[in-house]
Amino acid sequence: MTLRHKLLLVALCTLALPVAGWLYVRQMETLLRQGQEQALLATATAVARSLAVTDAPLPLAGKGWYVQQAVSPITVDGYGDDWAPMTPWSQPLGKNAKLLLAEDDNGFYLYIDVRVGRRTRADAADPNALSADHLILDLYQGDQHRRYLLASAAPGAFTALPLDPPVGGLPDRVTGQWQEDGSGYHAELGLPRGLGLTSLGVGVYTAVDGGDPMAADVRPLWRYSPDLSQELSRLAPDDARARLLSPAGWLLAQTGRLTTTGPQPGWLSSFVYRSLLANPLEDAEAWTSDAPRLDLPEVQGARDGQPTAVWRQGEQRDSVVLATAVPIERDRSVVGVLLLEQASRAVPLLANRAFLSLLMTSFGVMLVAGAILLLFATRLSLRLGRLRDAVERAQLDDGRMDGQMIQGHFPMAEADDEIGDLARSFQRLFEAVGGYTDYLRTLASKLSHELNTPLAIVKSSLDNLEHAELSDEAQPYLARARDGVARLGTLVRAMSEASRMERAIAAAEPEDVDLVDVVRGCADAYRPLAGTRRLDCVLPDQPVHLHGAPELIAQALDKLFDNALSFTPADGWLRLSLRAVDGGAEIELANQGPPLPAAMQGRLFDSLVSLRDKATPGDAPHLGLGLYVVRLVAERHGGIAAARNLEEGSGVAFSLRLHGMPRQRLAG
Template sequence: MTLRRKLLLVALCTLALPVAGWLYVRQMEMLLREGQAQALEASARAMARSLVVTHAPLPQGGGAWFVQETPNPITIDGYGDDWAPMTPWSQPLGARGKLMLAEDGNWLYFYVDVRATHRVRADAGDANVMAADYVVLGLQVGEQQRRYLLASAAPGPVSARPLDPPAPGFPDLLVAQWQEDGSGYRVEGRLPRKLGIDAIDVAVHDAGSVDEPIASWRPLLRYSPQLSDELAQLLTEHVRARVLSPDGWVVARSGHLNAPVAEASDQPGWFASLVYRSLLANPLEDAQPWADEAPRMNLADVHTAGGGGATALWRQGETRGSVVLAVAVPLGGDAKDGVLLLEQASRAVPLLANRALFGLLMTSFGVLLVAGLILLTFATRLSVRLSRLRDAAERAQANDGRLDGQILFDRFPMTDAPDEIGDLARSFERLLDVVGGYTDYLRTLASKLSHELNTPLAIVKSSLDNLEHAALPPDAAPYLARARDGVARLGQLVRAMSEASRMERAIAAAEPEDVDLGEVVRGCADAYRPLAGMRELTCQLPGSPLILHCAPELIAQALDKLFDNALSFTPEHGWIRLSLRALDDGAEIELSNQGAPLPAAMQGRLFDSLVSLRDKATPGDAPHLGLGLYVVRLVAERHQGQAMAHNLADGSGVAFVLRLHGMPRQRLGI
């Protein structure tokens, strides 16, 4: 990872500031919510006590049948099309039935839907009607009650049979419609509203059950305009109130949710609303179950308040950028009188939280931007200075291992800087001075030795020539032969060192050209076959020409050195493999041979000068100086590549790799 990236990561650590600010704004938003919830709950409790003290018509007890207001006229035909808008709020009737009640200015309508796959049919006047499927409808006016039996053997109009004696005010005959299908039957009818019915009992008899229908007289519960007027007198602005029965039925409502907006600029945009919902607000309840037109609110918070406790929750508002606080408290201190629900829409909490968050984010990101720019500028300057040091260090060494003359005569860059980079530059300068002197000494050592050793060798050789003409004891002849052999070997060593210096200059002066490297390798392989003797020599070349800008005579010379080395270490009946492969940016020549593996300590030193793994030469043999692989390395470096050696994976031998990228093309001056 670069230095600039590391400092950029350090700069990103300042993001902890906006994160901490975001947590603080969330905590502030929660405190604002709690304060608003406590204030609205206190208002709800005070309003509930006022309703009780003023003896407002509150819903008493639970288990009542709620009568809905009809949104459209109802036709008595036994079908539920007219009841579709009220179906979501149907009231359960036993295990398999449901009941819906509705009224308009003249009539009280009832609709009974019973699910039964097996039917026992009989008319209300049949003798066996009590063993069939039927519905008992009970009416109560004041203290008097009367029940009617509804049954039918076929779909169509049905007349209800009274089960009780006649009573004043009760009709003697009820007319309804009976419809059925494979899933059950439905009974639809109507009663004059002027009867003033106070309670109703609906019991469903299933012929397949031995249990008798249980009477469940329940009072009728309706929406109360009088109670709504009482609420309107107690409400404050921008608050909506609803009185609910213990079962959640809305019996009164008043007020509207219209959060005030002082100015047009206070209207939050879609992005601000999204930020508030995503980053600041705790999860909000969905607004759909709290719709104003719903006749019943079967919600957990309402039931909790119906049990005697107060609840408060936040939900989404009807308008963009608003939230609604809903508080439910029991009327009269317990659940018998129902629940008072107050709702208050607010844009103040989202606006304050958004403004605080955006202000904090803008400040934090401004600080982060300034800090990031400062650190980036510092990192860029530091990176540029280090890059200059790197470039100067890379330019200090020429291709032949000598130090660049410009570095020798000029000052190393940034040595005058007073900081740590200046100290590093001065250390580099001192190091290059020492390395330059030592490198020059090593490079001239061979020529100096070859020059200095010529005169002593000539003196020793002339002395040995004189001794041959002198009278010597017979036992001195072997010693004289050994001395002459040693002088010859030293002479060969001096000549080889001089030859190595001339070879380096020859390689540096070689002229490149575009050649097919495959033809060069093929020609070398053909020349090596007679020299391989009993050894198996194989050559693998690419199918298409491999053009490389190179010096073919140098590559052939390097292959000669590698083949000579492989021939020395390959058994008499072993194998030698020569291959050429194309690379994306050059070529790779590999010469592998069967033989003993390379020592691990020598794999990185084989291509150095005067390094050899061959056995010591016996007296009379020519010494081996280890210059062959050194020449291979010089050829590879001249072609901007490298020479490598490694043991084969199966341990059967050694592979020498010559990776070439081509020699640089020179521009011709005009």
């Protein structure tokens, strides 16, 4: 991974900014909600206390029967079709019965649905009616009440039998309709509107279950109160909907309505708020606006004496509803629940605006930071690339250091940062390596000059020893000393020869030559020397012109041929080829023989390096100057010398890539 890619990954860390902004906006939205919850709970608590201390007609603690407002005219026929809209809010009666109560401008109605598998039938006037299946109806006017027996031996109209003496204001005759089906029976009856009933008792007796035939569940009657609604409207805030409920959740009073103000946001803002910003919201329940009973979690919490706040999704787009429920207490008993609801777009709008602002700012900062880091990484990469190129150019092909480039053109050596320190360190290192390399290159000529005098002294001393009388045991040692002196002399002369060859090659005069003629002439001269070995010459059809020294090229080919001939078996082959390349030519001499050792491939063209077997005592040593001369000739022609093993492993190939010597300018 490049440096720019790494810094680009570092720049991506700035993505933490929009994430942090998103978390901040969610926290802000939570704080806004908490503030609104506390304000609305305080308002609801104040309204609930006002209702508790005033003479508002609140219900008493305990259970009650709720009387619904009839949504359509009710016909007393014993069937439940007229009661269908009110059926979801039927009230349980005993183990297996349900009760529905309703009133309108024409009267007060009861509908009782009893589920029983086996019936025992009798009319109300039958002496055994209390032992059969029947209903007990107990009507209350304040402290006065009167009970009635409802029973029928067959479906149809029935007349209730009064069980108590007449009471002023309560009817003597109660009629209704009795219907049956396969799973039970229904009883429907109507009473006059103006009875002023305060409580109602209803009892269901089933013969198969037994029990008290006169028992009735007596509860106060609860209904929606316009007077209580008016009292509530004076206390509740104008921008909220207030509902007064019984502890069981029945609606007793209501005022206000949910309204949202402010601009309606678009679908995108709504999606962003609901998907990214909004903390959990309860689902919107449209039926809670006009339902006679609200069985909601917040109402259940307030019924247990705990003020509760719940956030719901609003019916309008991108609106939320805060519902708070607080208990209304009298004499330390919960007699009602005040449900205060407030719709708002302020929280979503503020959250959206804050989020979009932070998002744009964060992305702007991220883009700027990424661009700055990318530019910095690009500049740093370019500077490091220049330094790398300079390091590669500082070393010449022959291993020497380019002192002129190091001293005067080493890039970024004057920079004040860490890269400048690194460049100066490289410069000092190359200066030291260059000086040491120059010392090693001139070491051979220095040694050859310094060793001539000691060798002459040793040789003259050995000559004198020959004229002295030596024992037979000393003669072998004298011979070995003479052999060693001869070998040292050969080495000294070889080192001197290498220095002379360098000077000679550097002084060679270039000319325009056709390499095809040079290589062909060398190949013709080598064939008699190859003996039984096969020598092939591969030349191009077109001339290959080069500005160089043909005698140096021929001398290099002589060295390569001599080296190849010594490793080629007697029945082997050699191949000399020439081809033109871009800006020059390449001469290659391949031969059959053993492959090059991997450890020596980088040192073959150095001075005094040889792969031939060590000479036996008395033979002249091989000094390894041939390939060194080849390298000098290649470099003099602006090229390189290389060696490689053939792909099939059958031999090796030495090549000279030449680009030509520079043309000399004539002085004007």
